Amino acid sequence: MKPTRSDRSALAAFMAPALIIMLVFFxxxxxxxxxxxxxxxxxxxxxxxxxxxxxxxxxxxxAFVRSVTNNVIWALVAGFIQVPLAMVMxxxxxxxxxxxxxxxxxxxxxxxxxxxxxxxxxxxxYNADTGxxxxxLRSIGxxxxxxxxxxxxxxxxxxxLIYWVFYVGYxxxxxxxxxxxxxxxxxxxxxxxxxxxxxxxxxxTIPLIKRTSLLTCVTLASVLGLRQFEQVYMLTNGxxxxxxxxxxxxxYKKLQxxxxxxxxxxxxxxxxxxxxxxxCIRALFNIGNDEVRAQKKMRRAVK
Amino acid sequence: MKKLIALLLAMVMVFALAxxxxxxxxxGEQPAAEQPAAEQPAGEIVINFPSIWVGTDSKAEYMGKLIxxxxxxxxxxxxxxxxxxxxxxxxxxxxxxxxxxxxxPDICILDTTxxxxxxxxxxxxxxxxxxxxxxxxxxxxxxxxxxxSVDGKVSILPxxxxxxxxxYNTEILAAAGWDHFPxxxxxxxxxxxxxxxxxxxxxxxxxxxxxWSSMLWYSLIVEAIGGKDVYANGLSDPxxxxxxxxxxxxxxxxxxxxxxxxxxxxxxxxxxxDTAIYLNGPWWIANFYKEDNAVDGKLLADVCEVAVNPGxxxxxxxxxxVTTVQGFLAAAKQDDPAKEAAVVKFLQYVTDPAHVSExxxxxxxxxxxxxxxxxxxxxxxxxVTEVANSAEFTILHVNGAFxxxxxxxxxxxxxxLVLGEVDEQGFVDMLQTAIDNAA
Numbered sequence: 001m002k003p004t005r006s007d008r009s010a011l012a013a014f015m016a017p018a019l020i021i022m023l024v025f026f027x028x029x030x031x032x033x034x035x036x037x038x039x040x041x042x043x044x045x046x047x048x049x050x051x052x053x054x055x056x057x058x059x060x061x062x063a064f065v066r067s068v069t070n071n072v073i074w075a076l077v078a079g080f081i082q083v084p085l086a087m088v089m090x091x092x093x094x095x096x097x098x099x100x101x102x103x104x105x106x107x108x109x110x111x112x113x114x115x116x117x118x119x120x121x122x123x124x125x126y127n128a129d130t131g132x133x134x135x136x137l138r139s140i141g142x143x144x145x146x147x148x149x150x151x152x153x154x155x156x157x158x159x160x161l162i163y164w165v166f167y168v169g170y171x172x173x174x175x176x177x178x179x180x181x182x183x184x185x186x187x188x189x190x191x192x193x194x195x196x197x198x199x200x201x202x203x204x205t206i207p208l209i210k211r212t213s214l215l216t217c218v219t220l221a222s223v224l225g226l227r228q229f230e231q232v233y234m235l236t237n238g239x240x241x242x243x244x245x246x247x248x249x250x251x252y253k254k255l256q257x258x259x260x261x262x263x264x265x266x267x268x269x270x271x272x273x274x275x276x277x278x279x280c281i282r283a284l285f286n287i288g289n290d291e292v293r294a295q296k297k298m299r300r301a302v303k
Numbered sequence: 304m305k306k307l308i309a310l311l312l313a314m315v316m317v318f319a320l321a322x323x324x325x326x327x328x329x330x331g332e333q334p335a336a337e338q339p340a341a342e343q344p345a346g347e348i349v350i351n352f353p354s355i356w357v358g359t360d361s362k363a364e365y366m367g368k369l370i371x372x373x374x375x376x377x378x379x380x381x382x383x384x385x386x387x388x389x390x391x392x393x394x395x396x397x398x399x400x401x402x403x404x405x406x407x408p409d410i411c412i413l414d415t416t417x418x419x420x421x422x423x424x425x426x427x428x429x430x431x432x433x434x435x436x437x438x439x440x441x442x443x444x445x446x447x448x449x450x451x452s453v454d455g456k457v458s459i460l461p462x463x464x465x466x467x468x469x470x471y472n473t474e475i476l477a478a479a480g481w482d483h484f485p486x487x488x489x490x491x492x493x494x495x496x497x498x499x500x501x502x503x504x505x506x507x508x509x510x511x512x513x514x515w516s517s518m519l520w521y522s523l524i525v526e527a528i529g530g531k532d533v534y535a536n537g538l539s540d541p542x543x544x545x546x547x548x549x550x551x552x553x554x555x556x557x558x559x560x561x562x563x564x565x566x567x568x569x570x571x572x573x574x575x576x577d578t579a580i581y582l583n584g585p586w587w588i589a590n591f592y593k594e595d596n597a598v599d600g601k602l603l604a605d606v607c608e609v610a611v612n613p614g615x616x617x618x619x620x621x622x623x624x625v626t627t628v629q630g631f632l633a634a635a636k637q638d639d640p641a642k643e644a645a646v647v648k649f650l651q652y653v654t655d656p657a658h659v660s661e662x663x664x665x666x667x668x669x670x671x672x673x674x675x676x677x678x679x680x681x682x683x684x685x686x687v688t689e690v691a692n693s694a695e696f697t698i699l700h701v702n703g704a705f706x707x708x709x710x711x712x713x714x715x716x717x718x719x720l721v722l723g724e725v726d727e728q729g730f731v732d733m734l735q736t737a738i739d740n741a742a
Contacts, residue, residue, distance in 0.1 A: 043403035044425040057740050063715065128560025151562030153722050237512055240562050240718035257708040257741045258399065258418060
């Protein structure tokens with residue numbers, strides 16, 4: 001049934017607020033960023049058109065290339081290590097073992113602490129001189145392993161990334177909420193058929209949350225991975241030797257230099273990387289193909 | 304009917320959203336200048352002053368009193384409203400953004416991380432030249448405006464100055480067998496070996512955060528090698544590569560973890576008295592007299608002496624001093640002549656020599672104002688002033704001598720240098736590339 005004219009008016013009226021907000025707070029700023037990305041502008045003097053020079057400079061800058069690489073690694077780790085970890089925790093806790101409420105709270109707790117506070121805490125832990133980690137290593141006779149975790153080329157980025165990976169509470173809670181909506185009869189039937197807990201998780205839980213909360217969490221985690229800033233800013237400010245720099249931090253530094261052209265160019269690249277990631281995630285989860293298949297199926301059925 | 308209700312609901316949402324744009328913000332979130340509007344007497348001029356001289360800043364206490372006194376003296380006519388910002392970087396970001404967006408505050412504090420010349424040329428700030436020429440300019444030190452005026456016009460006032468000279472712990476040097484501070488960098492590294500052998504760190508270095516301490520040491524070494532004209536040819540002067548070698552060597556004599564260290568680590572080590580030499584601006588001097596930093600009843604000041612930058616082999620820098628403008632005062636261009644006069648009145652009040660003398664006494668900071676130092680000025684401040692007065696020439700700290708991109712890139716460059724990712728020339732090249740990219 002085709003929507004009537006009055007249906008269309010109602011739809012338009014409902015969509016208008018969101019569209020206006022989207023236009024004002026997203027579309028226009030993005031267009032503005034794209035325009036500034038081809039300008040040489042220090043925020044005070046008159047801007048001059050520079051063609052694609054800002055982009056050329058970006059890709060010649062090792063710090064920017066390193067930032068993009070770090071962000072891609074971060075997003076991949078977020079999507080394919082952090083979220084699966086969260087999923088495992090969600091599956092385990094949704095079976096409601098003893099103390100599950102306590103553990104759910106414990107795992108979720110870091111989410112209510114600001115990223116800045118956590119970064120400050122971990123900065124103290126990693127401190128080469130007085131840090132807990134080196135102290136622990138020394139106390140158990142592994143003093144040779146003690147080092148300047150945030151000041152060594154090989155360890156700085158893993159050190160920044162690794163603690164954050166274990167903060168799985170946010171995604172865990174989302175997936176737990178989804179798992180609780182799965183009809184218990186599936187599990188009862190599987191139990192009667194002799195399926196183990198592991199098999200139930202693999203063949204019932206994961207397939208049923210794959211298109212919903214799992215996809216949401218992978219998308220969210222990857223996008224947040226691409227947007228990383230405060231953690232790196234607080235822990236290392238991108239150092240040592242730009243080894244831990246990220247795109248947003250790079251952009252921030254260009255803004256500090258009042259180099260608005262290059263800052264905007266790096267923002268454009270960030271948007272493109274983000275779009276590529278989302279397309280890849282959708283492809284991975286077969287979202288587009290399924291929708292196309294479903295539409296074709298529906299058309300055939302109508303005919 | 305349902306559609307009509309739906310339509311009405313949608314319209315309500317649109318109007319509600321539109322109303323959000325005009326909704327009054329909660330009191331705590333209002334710009335400070337707007338807060339007193341309700342109680343503002345008719346005709347009172349409100350001056351908005353986002354300030355970093357608040358909280359634990361050494362100038363906070365006296366500046367607070369000064370502003371309070373000004374407001375009392377001008378009650379009903381002028382009111383200075385301070386927007387407190389205690390985070391330096393956040394303050395810079397905010398001011399930079401407000402200026403770029405054309406909403407510069409009535410008065411703000413800038414430092415050399417801003418491109419002062421470009422700001423002065425922008426026409427966004429009040430031209431203070433007529434007021435300075437009318438006599439106010441005589442209160443400032445000779446040549447204070449030379450480097451910052453554009454076409455003979457002054458719109459950004461250099462206010463707080465700083466000199467950078469090493470201060471050392473006499474007890475640590477004595478423990479290492481030294482009764483004097485080295486006069487040359489060759490001697491400096493001999494002393495460094497002895498201090499290290501005695502179980503102490505020689506100096507605090509940091510490549511984390513903004514690499515402030517390392518940047519200061521780099522400035523001193525550059526000055527010692529290159530002399531007063533070292534900036535004439537930009538970074539192409541060989542002194543910059545040579546200075547990088549010395550700076551890298553210094554990292555052998557600092558505490559563990561200096562590559563990721565911040566100013567807190569550097570300060571902490573010196574206060575803990577496990578580090579022999581400290582380098583920072585005069586604003587830090589007040590900490591030498593804090594009871595909190597005393598050990599066995601001895602203040603830090605009791606065991607410290609002020610030194611001069613050592614000379615460097617055949618270097619040209621003997622007798623030189625590294626300085627900077629730590630704080631500029633800038634006022635946004637005003638359309639209202641009455642408000643312009645009020646802003647100038649406040650600036651004149653703050654830069655009044657009597658007030659600056661008190662401010663210097665309470666904070667330990669130095670200023671581009673001709674003032675008579677208080678007889679109560681502490682010994683370390685007096686000695687730093689003596690060093691400053693006896694300098695044959697001065698050069699700017701590197702962060703003031705080069706565009707902001709230099710300072711932004713410095714932490715990455717120095718950590719790359721220390722970790723062997725680049726050699727000395729590569730270090731200078733990193734800094735040059737950053738400057739070129741921003742140009």
